[in-house]
Amino acid sequence: MAVLLKNLSKSYKEKVVVDQLTLEIKQGEFFALLGSNGAGKTTTIKMLSCLLTPTSGEAVLLGDNVVTSPHIVKQKINVSPQETAIAPNLTVKENLEFVARIYGANKEQARQLAKNMMEQFRLLDKAKTKAKTLSGGWQRRLSIAMALISNPKVLFLDEPTLGLDVRARRELWNILEQLKGKVTVILTTHYLDEAESLADRIGIMHQGKLQALGTANELKSEMEMDSLEDIFLSLTEEGVK
Amino acid sequence: MRFVAFSSRNQKEIIRDPLTLLFGIGLPIVIMWLFTIMQGNMPMELYRIENLAPGVIVFSFSFLTLFSGMLLGKDKSSSLLMRIFVSPLKSSEYMIGYTIPLFIIAFIQIIVCFITAFVLDLQFDWNVLVAIIVLLFNALLYISFGLLLGTFFTDKQVGGLFAIFVNSSAWLSGTWFSLDMIGGLFEKIAYALPFVHAVDSTRFALKGEYSEILVPSLWVLVYTLIIFIIAIIGFKKKMKS
Ligand SMILES: Nc1ncnc2c1ncn2[C@@H]1O[C@H](COP(=O)(O)OP(=O)(O)O)[C@@H](O)[C@H]1O
Numbered sequence: 001m002a003v004l005l006k007n008l009s010k011s012y013k014e015k016v017v018v019d020q021l022t023l024e025i026k027q028g029e030f031f032a033l034l035g036s037n038g039a040g041k042t043t044t045i046k047m048l049s050c051l052l053t054p055t056s057g058e059a060v061l062l063g064d065n066v067v068t069s070p071h072i073v074k075q076k077i078n079v080s081p082q083e084t085a086i087a088p089n090l091t092v093k094e095n096l097e098f099v100a101r102i103y104g105a106n107k108e109q110a111r112q113l114a115k116n117m118m119e120q121f122r123l124l125d126k127a128k129t130k131a132k133t134l135s136g137g138w139q140r141r142l143s144i145a146m147a148l149i150s151n152p153k154v155l156f157l158d159e160p161t162l163g164l165d166v167r168a169r170r171e172l173w174n175i176l177e178q179l180k181g182k183v184t185v186i187l188t189t190h191y192l193d194e195a196e197s198l199a200d201r202i203g204i205m206h207q208g209k210l211q212a213l214g215t216a217n218e219l220k221s222e223m224e225m226d227s228l229e230d231i232f233l234s235l236t237e238e239g240v241k
Numbered sequence: 242m243r244f245v246a247f248s249s250r251n252q253k254e255i256i257r258d259p260l261t262l263l264f265g266i267g268l269p270i271v272i273m274w275l276f277t278i279m280q281g282n283m284p285m286e287l288y289r290i291e292n293l294a295p296g297v298i299v300f301s302f303s304f305l306t307l308f309s310g311m312l313l314g315k316d317k318s319s320s321l322l323m324r325i326f327v328s329p330l331k332s333s334e335y336m337i338g339y340t341i342p343l344f345i346i347a348f349i350q351i352i353v354c355f356i357t358a359f360v361l362d363l364q365f366d367w368n369v370l371v372a373i374i375v376l377l378f379n380a381l382l383y384i385s386f387g388l389l390l391g392t393f394f395t396d397k398q399v400g401g402l403f404a405i406f407v408n409s410s411a412w413l414s415g416t417w418f419s420l421d422m423i424g425g426l427f428e429k430i431a432y433a434l435p436f437v438h439a440v441d442s443t444r445f446a447l448k449g450e451y452s453e454i455l456v457p458s459l460w461v462l463v464y465t466l467i468i469f470i471i472a473i474i475g476f477k478k479k480m481k482s
């Protein structure tokens with residue numbers, strides 16, 4: 001099991017933001033956490049990547065507990081944060097090498113890894129471009145490449161296509177598609193089509209709770225509805241708890 | 242050496258914004274030159290080059306506060322720090338990573354200012370070397386202030402607060418007028434703060450009065466430590482929320 005959550009919860013004072021999340025994700029699975037703004041997706045990712053301490057419950061990544069052995073977990077995961085996280089004055093190549101090196105690669109290894117990433121993400125002709133001058137779509141692409149360069153066993157992508165235009169989104173999907181089976185991916189999104197076209201399994205999150213879990217087809221037959229959109233709307237209605 | 246990668250990235254970020262850097266190095270040269278001309282026309286003990294140079298160099302360190310505060314503030318808002326916190330980089334490593342490049346800039350400032358001071362008739366002797374060591378130590382104080390500002394404020398707010406910081410630290414440093422000319426509460430406040438001590442310790446070093454260096458240096462040391470500690474604790478807290 002790549003990821004194992006048992007009653008994982010987070011609250012701020014009285015407010016429960018993530019509520020008793022229980023979930024298993026297999027190695028190599030592409031998992032989408034689907035939910036509207038404020039559902040608790042980012043908070044979940046932050047707990048799983050050792051940035052936030054859970055209020056209660058347990059999260060185990062590849063056999064290691066995120067609370068008790070964060071240093072082991074950190075070496076095996078990487079995150080592409082919701083807001084693009086790049087060093088603005090560094091070039092594309094330097095950004096990639098920088099991340100490779102803070103994960104322990106030496107100079108030569110970092111150079112090679114950066115080259116591989118630039119090939120995979122078709123960033124080669126932008127290698128010497130400063131990150132801040134890239135368009136939003138390319139910045140996001142770089143941000144994801146920076147998350148992948150450390151060779152994570154589990155990759156978290158927090159709303160990777162948020163704010164991108166249709167074309168940039170499609171191109172990014174094509175790249176994400178290639179990751180399937182190679183690395184365990186946990187992607188959060190509020191785009192239904194994104195979850196449906198990319199993910200092996202989908203978890204629908206609403207007000208901190210996991211409302212439904214399964215493949216798109218499983219969800220449809222279970223709910224006796226034809227579209228993910230109808231399912232999503234009925235599960236996230238006002239007053240649904 | 243993970244922190245080397247991080248500090249080299251920080252170095253690039255700062256150097257590639259050359260306007261502020263040039264200002265931080267160029268302004269003290271101009272000031273020293275102007276005040277020396279003034280001193281030639283109306284002899285004032287305070288503006289003799291051996292009194293002036295320590296004050297101006299310490300003044301130029303306020304730009305270290307600006308650089309470190311802006312960089313940290315910017316990293317926070319661009320969520321690059323989230324990326325770094327997810328990585329295996331330890332909190333001590335990122336603080337060192339921010340400090341090293343600024344320390345190098347401090348060294349450049351010191352050398353450039355002393356060369357200017359020699360041109361303006363400062364005598365070269367071994368005391369200069371002692372003064373350089375004392376100055377490098379004082380630079381840490383200003384870097385710590387920057388990390389403190391960057392921890393609690395955004396890069397835009399740091400810009401505004403820097404205006405206040407540079408003014409109050411300059412007024413209270415005893416560089417531009419001697420504090421006992423005003424005396425009273427003003428002088429008491431100045432001596433309760435570390436800025437005048439930083440200037441004093443450097444002046445003593447340059448005069449060769451080594452036994453006098455210890456007390457003002459202790460003031461600087463205590464402030465530096467306290468501010469670093471507050472910055473690190475605040476920083477950890479910020480990232481956990
Ligand atoms: N530090 C915090 N203090 C209080 N509430 C928070 C904090 N961080 C997030 N929240 C709240 O938690 C809820 C879930 O946020 P988030 O996980 O960012 O949702 P999502 O990523 O699904 O849009 C939101 O209502 C948000 O306001």
Ligand SMILES: [Mg+2]
Nearest residue numbers: 041042082159
């Ligand atoms: Mg979010």
